Amino acid sequence: MSTQASRSAARLMLSPAVGLLLIWMIVPLVLTLWFSFQRYNLLYPDRSGFIGLANYVNFVGTSGFLDAILNTLILVVGVLAITVVGGILIALLIDQPLWGQGIVRILVISPFFIMPPVAALIWKNMFFNPTNGLFAELFKFIGLRPFDFLGQAPLGSIILIVSWEWLPFATLILLTALQSLSSEQLEAAEMDGAPPVKRFWFIMLPHLARAITVVILIETIFLLGIFGEILVTTNGGPGNASTTLTYLVYKEALLDFDAGTAAAGGVVAVILANIVAMFLMRAVGRNLDA
Amino acid sequence: MARAVTPQRKLLNTVLAWAVALLLFFPILWTFLTSFKPEPIAVASPPQFLFFDWTVKNYVDVQNQRNYFDYFWNSVIISLGSTILGLAVAVPAAWSMAFVPGSKTRDLLMWMLSTKMMPAVGVLVPIYLIFKTLGLLDSRIGLTLILTLINLPIIVWMLYTYFKEIPGEILEAARMDGASLMSEILYVLTPMAVPGIASTFLLNVIMAWNEAFWTINLTVTDAAPLTKFISGFSSPQGLFYAKLSAASTMAIAPILIMGWFSQRQLVRGLTFGAVK
Numbered sequence: 001m002s003t004q005a006s007r008s009a010a011r012l013m014l015s016p017a018v019g020l021l022l023i024w025m026i027v028p029l030v031l032t033l034w035f036s037f038q039r040y041n042l043l044y045p046d047r048s049g050f051i052g053l054a055n056y057v058n059f060v061g062t063s064g065f066l067d068a069i070l071n072t073l074i075l076v077v078g079v080l081a082i083t084v085v086g087g088i089l090i091a092l093l094i095d096q097p098l099w100g101q102g103i104v105r106i107l108v109i110s111p112f113f114i115m116p117p118v119a120a121l122i123w124k125n126m127f128f129n130p131t132n133g134l135f136a137e138l139f140k141f142i143g144l145r146p147f148d149f150l151g152q153a154p155l156g157s158i159i160l161i162v163s164w165e166w167l168p169f170a171t172l173i174l175l176t177a178l179q180s181l182s183s184e185q186l187e188a189a190e191m192d193g194a195p196p197v198k199r200f201w202f203i204m205l206p207h208l209a210r211a212i213t214v215v216i217l218i219e220t221i222f223l224l225g226i227f228g229e230i231l232v233t234t235n236g237g238p239g240n241a242s243t244t245l246t247y248l249v250y251k252e253a254l255l256d257f258d259a260g261t262a263a264a265g266g267v268v269a270v271i272l273a274n275i276v277a278m279f280l281m282r283a284v285g286r287n288l289d290a
Numbered sequence: 291m292a293r294a295v296t297p298q299r300k301l302l303n304t305v306l307a308w309a310v311a312l313l314l315f316f317p318i319l320w321t322f323l324t325s326f327k328p329e330p331i332a333v334a335s336p337p338q339f340l341f342f343d344w345t346v347k348n349y350v351d352v353q354n355q356r357n358y359f360d361y362f363w364n365s366v367i368i369s370l371g372s373t374i375l376g377l378a379v380a381v382p383a384a385w386s387m388a389f390v391p392g393s394k395t396r397d398l399l400m401w402m403l404s405t406k407m408m409p410a411v412g413v414l415v416p417i418y419l420i421f422k423t424l425g426l427l428d429s430r431i432g433l434t435l436i437l438t439l440i441n442l443p444i445i446v447w448m449l450y451t452y453f454k455e456i457p458g459e460i461l462e463a464a465r466m467d468g469a470s471l472m473s474e475i476l477y478v479l480t481p482m483a484v485p486g487i488a489s490t491f492l493l494n495v496i497m498a499w500n501e502a503f504w505t506i507n508l509t510v511t512d513a514a515p516l517t518k519f520i521s522g523f524s525s526p527q528g529l530f531y532a533k534l535s536a537a538s539t540m541a542i543a544p545i546l547i548m549g550w551f552s553q554r555q556l557v558r559g560l561t562f563g564a565v566k
Contacts, residue, residue, distance in 0.1 A: 010386035017383035017446055018398070024439040025405050031416035090310055097295050098303040106550050107311035110318055113549035115500040117521045118538045122321050126531055132333040134320070141336070168314065172556070221406050228502040228517075232524050249411045254507075259415045266412030277407040281400055 029270065035263035042257040055264035059252065064240035068248040069272075071155055075162070075244055076223045080216055082163040087170030087215065088208065092200075094171070095178045105172075112168040116228035123161045124150065124233045154234045154242035161229055166222075170215045177211035178204065217280055224273055245269050318546075325349070325535035332531040348536035358540055361519035365544075367430055368505070368515055369498035372437035373491055376445045379438075381487070384449035389458060399450065402443040410440070410503045421508060428510045436508065437498045444497070445490055452486025489555035492548070499545045516541040 039051045059065065094104055111119070127134050128149040136146035149157040181204065189199050227246050230236055236243035236251060243251070249269055253262030295303075312319075324332050326344045352358065387395050417436070418427075426432030456479070464478045502517045509518050520541045523534050549556075 007390060007392075010390035010392075013382035013386040014398075016379045017402075017442060020379060020439060021402055021405055021442060024442075025408065027420075028413035028416045029408075031420075032413055035415060093303065093307050093310060096303040096307070097300050098307050099300070100304065100308065104307050104311040106553065107315040109549070109553050109556075110315050110546060113496060113500070113546045114318065114542050115517055115520070115545075116502045117506075117517055117524075118542050119317075121520065121524060121534060122317050122538060125534060126320060126324065127317065132335060134337060137335060137337055164314070164317070172553070221403075224407065225409055225411070225503065227411065228506070228521075232521065246409055246411045249409075250414070253411075253415050262415055266409070266415070269409040269412045273407045273409050273412075274404075277404050281404065 032263045032266045032270075035260055036267050038260050038263075040258075040260040040263070042259050051260070055260045056268070058258075058261045059265045059268060062248070062252075064243050064248055067240040068243050068245045071240075071242060072224070072244040072246070074155060075159060075226065076220060078159040079162045079166060079223055080219060082159070083166045083170040083219065084212060084215060086163070086167050087174045088212075090167070090171045091175040091178050092204075094175055105175075109168045109172050111164055112166075112172075114165065116165065117232055119165050120161055120229040120232035123157075123164070128157055128233075150234055151238065154238065158226075158229055158233060158242055161233070162223070162226060165229075166219055169219070173215055174208060174211050177208050181207045213283065220276065220280060224276065245272065318542075321535045321538050323535075324531055325539045327532050327535075329530055329532045332535070348532045349540070352533055352537045352540065356519065356522065358519070361514055361516045362540075362544075364430060364513055365499055365515035365517075368433050368437060368513070369495045371430070371434040372441065372498050373445075373494040375434065375438045376442050376494060377449075377487065377491065380442060380445040380449055384446050384453050387446075387450050388453035388456070389461075399447065402446055406440070406443050414507060417504075418508070427508060428512045428514070430513045433505060433508060433513050433515075436504045437501055440501070440504070441494050441497055445494055448490040448493065449486060452490070453483060456482045485555075489552070492552040493556055496545055496549060496552075 036055050037050055037052060039047060039049050039054070041047065090108065094101065094108065098104070125133070130136050130146045130148040130151070133146075135149065139146045147153075185203055186199060189203055194202070225246055226244065227250065230242060230244065230247050231250075234242045236247045240248075245265075246269065249262050249265035252258050252265055256262075323339065325348055326346065327338065327342055328345055328347070331338050331342045387399065421427045421432055424432075426435075460478060460482075461474060464474050469478065499515075500517070502521075505515050505517045506521055509515070520537055523537050
């Protein structure tokens with residue numbers, strides 16, 4: 001249907017977006033690769049030159065490297081598990097007939113609009129603080145000793161904060177998907193005597209599959225880059241207990257001023273992210289109607 | 291799915307749903323309440339909920355410490371600017387992909403999305419150095435550009451899914467009726483595309499407003515938006531709960547209210563049309 005002229009016009013309309021994204025992808029990546037093979041410390045800018053793979057050896061050899069990979073995995077998988085399971089449960093609940101559904105929806109979605117530094121600061125100070133945080137008060141009230149959340153369970157606490165930020169997103173999307181399920185199908189199953197668990201497992205869950213994969217894809221994109229929450233709450237500590245790959249690179253670059261090693265870490269992070277991305281795109285791509 | 295249930299069942303649903311909703315909303319409510327407490331009440335044990343001497347002193351103190359409006363305007367300019375710039379680039383691109391799809395359109399869209407997966411921290415050093423060389427550090431223009439680039443894939447995707455639902459036959463019909471290209475765009479396409487563009491606009495303003503990696507690392511004072519404003523309260527001012535709460539409320543209120551009004555439009559956009 002489209003003519004030669006409209007095809008070239010289409011290409012022209014596409015080119016600014018494609019061009020910008022190409023530049024945005026290639027220029028920083030090439031520079032990062034370049035720095036990753038250079039001796040480059042921001043404190044000693046005159047000591048420079050090619051040093052081969054030393055930066056990579058340095059980064060991978062950092063005591064925190066394996067911890068960082070493990071922590072990143074735990075953070076991403078933990079938040080995904082909490083938000084998807086929690087999201088399904090809350091969506092099922094809100095989808096039931098109830099009074100004030102509109103307001104419930106607005107209350108549930110609200111945490112999604114909170115900027116990460118604010119979320120982290122509120123949780124860190126007013127909830128997790130072991131002397132006068134609300135959790136400490138709650139623990140005292142029920143006769144327990146206050147628990148130092150960020151000191152004793154730093155990664156778990158960060159998972160809690162991030163889950164709070166992303167649970168509304170998962171809930172809203174799963175709720176929307178649930179509402180598009182035809183009620184005839186459910187009623188038919190009910191008439192045939194299928195118990196609620198079976199109705200959920202064989203009708204609702206397959207219907208939600210697409211929405212769930214979309215939630216996983218989009219959350220993973222954002223979770224791999226979680227930064228502000230860690231910076232504000234634990235600074236990656238104690239020790240390396242809550243240092244993720246992203247945060248480890250940041251530490252090298254801005255706390256140790258070792259731009260070379262940080263660049264090597266950046267390359268490692270980009271490679272790992274691409275492996276995850278490829279895997280995800282394969283699995284999920286089919287569900288996005290491109 | 292409105293199913294008929296007994297009133298008792300509906301009451302139970304209502305109680306449970308409200309309990310969950312209030313639990314999720316509680317940190318925001320608590321921050322709001324604490325922002326009106328005198329500092330000693332804010333850390334009182336047991337905690338005080340409603341019956342204390344309400345005061346706006348915290349807001350005045352925060353405002354005197356650093357001028358909220360400087361940061362607020364930077365946030366407004368950067369998030370609106372990057373969204374408008376992004377739309378200007380993305381509308382033609384999404385348009386051509388939706389109406390003149392080629393064999394590579396799908397791969398192109400996937401590639402665009404995959405650029406979002408690049409960890410920002412991996413390219414922080416080169417971007418920082420490029421910005422330093424070009425004099426873009428701590429400038430609104432530089433930040434606007436960065437936010438445009440990081441949100442561009444999402445803007446293209448969202449617009450694409452909206453545009454794809456506009457039936458191409460309508461254009462042909464208009465053409466048959468003798469509509470010129472200009473009137474075709476003005477009277478046929480634009481009205482059908484406006485809702486999609488509007489919700490893309492809303493979502494991207496929200497995302498840009500809350501972006502906290504580049505906005506914190508590339509600014510000092512001149513271009514610093516509200517994310518930077520609030521991270522200044524991390525310590526030791528963070529120990530003053532009432533002031534921290536006032537600053538937090540000031541930073542989140544504008545976008546929270548906007549989000550409440552646009553939440554129904556958000557779902558489609560957020561899932562790139564995969565969930566409707």
